[in-house]
Every structure is written in structure tokens, then in C-alpha cells.
Amino acid sequence: MSKYLITGAGVELGTGRHAQVVALVPAHNEEAALPAALDSLWQQTRRPDRVVVVADNCTDRTVEVARAAGAEVFETVANMHKKAGGLNQALGVLLELLAPNDRILVMDADGALAPGFVELALSELDDETVGAVGGIFWGESGHGLVGELQRNEYARYARDIERKRGRAMVLTGTATLHRVDVLIAVAAARGRTLPGPAGRVYDTTALTEDNEITLAIKTLGYRCVSPAECWVVTEVMPTWRDLWRQRLRWQRGAIENLRAYGLNRVTLPYAVQQLGMGIGVIAMWSFVLLTVLTAGAGYTFRPLWLLVGLIFVAERIVTVRRRGPRAVVLAAVMVVEWAYDLFLQGVLLRSVWDSIRRAEARWHHVSAPAS
Structure with missing residues (x-):
């Protein structure tokens, strides 16, 4: 096997030198968004030693755009497992070339990193108890009210x-820096102590590969x-329909990951979170029902409930004030x-129903405009 992942642009790896960073950018028809993502990698205070775009079943100019921007390209072969499958193919080659102390940054093609992301994440991985360092994501500008609501949600x-x-x-999945030795350990544990195909880093049966790899x-x-x-x-x-489909996959993926792992010390906080969301749905709709049933009984001023309402509003304001x-x-x-919360609760109810009846889950890809 060649010591280079892609001929003509490689940097020799696995030679016992200082830890290197390889950035993997999975991309499916991302010619418009990709340049901004790659530029954010070139602008890092600690630049990756290699940047590899994992072009998965692309029918646009993703490959040409990646090479023109100075990245290497790994084109998947007969991949039927979306992002996780594409990453597994690339990692199947890379992990044989990298040293255990090397690092792999997995970054979406429609994101842009803070300039110091890689440098700070590397310092966090000096702590041997830390297996990976993920990003805090903020929403891009635009898309009117639906975009503004998502940005507030991300800020909270x-x-x-x-x-x-x-x-x-x-x-x-937007951006996470992984330790190579940990990814190798994950692949070795698949099919035994971890769910998923043996020898693969990512479980291709999971709807949300980022949540699943976290549990792993x-x-x-x-x-x-x-x-x-x-x-x-x-x-x-950009639209309510796109948001519904995205969140339906996220929520159902979280539920099914819990089913795959079962209840244990790792999954207990996630199970409690899901239970809390369910209680929130019951409480919210109980309030709506009570309000409707008592609407004709007249209004009675109650200072306590006014205070509770003011505290609730203050909390909503304080948690997003940094956004302006x-x-x-x-x-x-x-x-x-x-109303946005009710929308998300609708997503939760639908995802639970779909999970119970084992309805087929579908991916939804939104083509990004040029950045």
C-alpha cells in the first residue's frame, strides 16, 4: 500500500515525528460551500498538515473545487452509507498510515472554523483522559425568521x-478533533462492546454519526x-420543511442510539434528557389545554404567575443577549x-412514533449557496 493517501500531494506519515493533524472534509455536492470551509483551515494558527476532501458520490464540481483550493481528494467507491460510509472508507486507508499520537479533524464542508480551533483542540488532547474535542457551533447569517430562531437555539x-x-x-459533526489511537480502539471494539460493523470507526446503521461516535x-x-x-x-x-427533516433525523437518531447502547452509566444522562423533553411536551400541552378550558371563566390577576412569567422572559433574553x-x-x-418550541416538540413526537413503528428514516441534503 502506498504511504500516500492521494498520490501527488501527500505528506509522509507514521514516521515517529511530532504529532500531525489530518483534516477530513466529507462532502456531497458542496462546490459552493467548500471554498469557505477550506479557507478556514488554511487560516488556522496551527494549520493541518494535510487536508483531504472526502468526495462522496458527487455530481457537481466538488472534486475540481477542492483540488483548486489546494486540498487532496479521496473519492468514495460505491458508498451507500452516506457520511459515515465515506468517512469509513477514507479512515480505512488513513489509520494504517498514521501514528497513534496523530490527530484527525473531521469537519463538515459547509462550516468554517475559528482561527484558533486546531491549536486549542490540540492542547486539550494533551490530557490523556480526553478522547476527542468537539466544536461549539454558531449559525450562519440569513434565512429570515427560521434562521434567527435556530441561531438563538444554538446560542443557548x-x-x-x-x-x-x-x-x-x-x-x-460540524468539527471535531479526534485522537488516532482512540479511533483505532473504537474500530477494534465494534461488533463486541460497541454496536456497528467490526473494524469500522463509524456505525453506518446510525442516523446521527456524531452522536453515536460520542457514545462510543x-x-x-x-x-x-x-x-x-x-x-x-x-x-x-433555510426553510421550515428543511428544518423539520433535519431535526427529525437528529431526534430519531438520538433515540435509536440509546436503543442500540441500552441504559448504562454513559447513556443515563442522555436518557434523562429525553425523558425531560417528554415531560416538557406533556407540561406544555397541559398548559395549552388548561388555558383553552378556562378561557371563558374570566381573567384573574395573580402576582405569583406574573412573576413566574417575567422570570421566564428574563431567562430567554439573558441566554441570547450576546447575539445582539x-x-x-x-x-x-x-x-x-x-411557537418554535411547539414545532420542536412536534418533531419529538413524530420521531418517537416513527421509531416505534420502525418507519424508514431518510437523509435530507440542502445544497448551500456560495459563501
């Missing part, structure tokens, strides 16, 4: 991670972290975000 998620001192619930790494005893400074700008869904006046105004109106 980022704040929640910061309050947990960087403990990551999910190693986002934690099951092997490693911590997963997402420092606030490791931020990445990612796409937001537009985000604050949207949160203060409250009714719009309340």
Missing part, C-alpha cells in the same frame, strides 16, 4: 456547554469536551419562540 446550547465547563453531550468514545472511558473558543460557524436550515439586539427582541416577544 453554547451557553449551556460553557456552564458545564466544556463537557460535551455530542461531538458535533465515552463507553471506552474517555471524556469529550467542547471549549467555548473552539467555535465553528455552520449552516442553518435582534436576538433579544425576538426572545422578549416570547410567543414566537414559544
Whole structure:
């Protein structure tokens, strides 16, 4: 086997030198978004030693654009397993060439990294208890109200991670830096202590490969972290229909990952989270029903409930204030975000129903405009 992943552009690996960083950028028809993603890699304070675009069943100019931008290209062969399958093919070659102390950055083609992402993530991996370092994602601009609501949601998620001192619930597929030795251990454990095909890093049966790989790494005893400074700008869904399909896959994937792993010390926090979301659905719709049933009984001013409402509004504002006046105004109106919460609860209910009846799950790809 060649010591180069792609002929003509490789850097020799696995020679016992300092740890190297290889960036893998899975891409399916991403000619428009790809240049910005690659540029963010070139602008890193610690640039990757190699950047490899994993072109998966592309019918546009993704391959040409990647090479023109200075990246290597790995084209998948007869891949039927989406992103996870493409990454497995590339990693099947790479892991034989890399040293255990090397690092692999997996980054989506529609994202853009903070300039210091790689440097900081590398420093976090100096701690041998840390298996991988994920990014904190922020939504790209545009797409009107549906985009603004997603950006507020992402801001609250980022704040929640910061309050947990960087403990990551999910190693986002948007950008995560992995230890090679940990990925090798994951592949070796597949089919035995971990679900999925033996010898493969990613479980191709999982709908959400980032959530599943997080569970796999934690099951092997490693911590997963997402420092606030490791931020990445990612796409937001441009329409409500696109958002429904994206979140349906995310939510159903989370449920089915829990089913695959069972209830244990690693999955318990995730199970509690899902239970909390279910209780939230019951509480919300109970409130709506009670409001409708008592609407004709007249209004009675109750200071306690006014105080509760004001605290709720204040929390919504405080958690997005860093995003600026537009985000604050949207949160203060409250009714719009309340409707958004109902939308997400609808996603939860549908995903549970689909999971129960084992309905076929489908991927949905949104072609990004030029950045």
C-alpha cells in the first residue's frame, strides 16, 4: 500500500515525528460551500498538515473545487452509507498510515472554523483522559425568521456547554478533533462492546454519526469536551420543511442510539434528557389545554404567575443577549419562540412514533449557496 493517501500531494506519515493533524472534509455536492470551509483551515494558527476532501458520490464540481483550493481528494467507491460510509472508507486507508499520537479533524464542508480551533483542540488532547474535542457551533447569517430562531437555539446550547465547563453531550459533526489511537480502539471494539460493523470507526446503521461516535468514545472511558473558543460557524436550515427533516433525523437518531447502547452509566444522562423533553411536551400541552378550558371563566390577576412569567422572559433574553439586539427582541416577544418550541416538540413526537413503528428514516441534503 502506498504511504500516500492521494498520490501527488501527500505528506509522509507514521514516521515517529511530532504529532500531525489530518483534516477530513466529507462532502456531497458542496462546490459552493467548500471554498469557505477550506479557507478556514488554511487560516488556522496551527494549520493541518494535510487536508483531504472526502468526495462522496458527487455530481457537481466538488472534486475540481477542492483540488483548486489546494486540498487532496479521496473519492468514495460505491458508498451507500452516506457520511459515515465515506468517512469509513477514507479512515480505512488513513489509520494504517498514521501514528497513534496523530490527530484527525473531521469537519463538515459547509462550516468554517475559528482561527484558533486546531491549536486549542490540540492542547486539550494533551490530557490523556480526553478522547476527542468537539466544536461549539454558531449559525450562519440569513434565512429570515427560521434562521434567527435556530441561531438563538444554538446560542443557548453554547451557553449551556460553557456552564458545564466544556463537557460535551455530542461531538458535533460540524468539527471535531479526534485522537488516532482512540479511533483505532473504537474500530477494534465494534461488533463486541460497541454496536456497528467490526473494524469500522463509524456505525453506518446510525442516523446521527456524531452522536453515536460520542457514545462510543465515552463507553471506552474517555471524556469529550467542547471549549467555548473552539467555535465553528455552520449552516442553518433555510426553510421550515428543511428544518423539520433535519431535526427529525437528529431526534430519531438520538433515540435509536440509546436503543442500540441500552441504559448504562454513559447513556443515563442522555436518557434523562429525553425523558425531560417528554415531560416538557406533556407540561406544555397541559398548559395549552388548561388555558383553552378556562378561557371563558374570566381573567384573574395573580402576582405569583406574573412573576413566574417575567422570570421566564428574563431567562430567554439573558441566554441570547450576546447575539445582539435582534436576538433579544425576538426572545422578549416570547410567543414566537414559544411557537418554535411547539414545532420542536412536534418533531419529538413524530420521531418517537416513527421509531416505534420502525418507519424508514431518510437523509435530507440542502445544497448551500456560495459563501
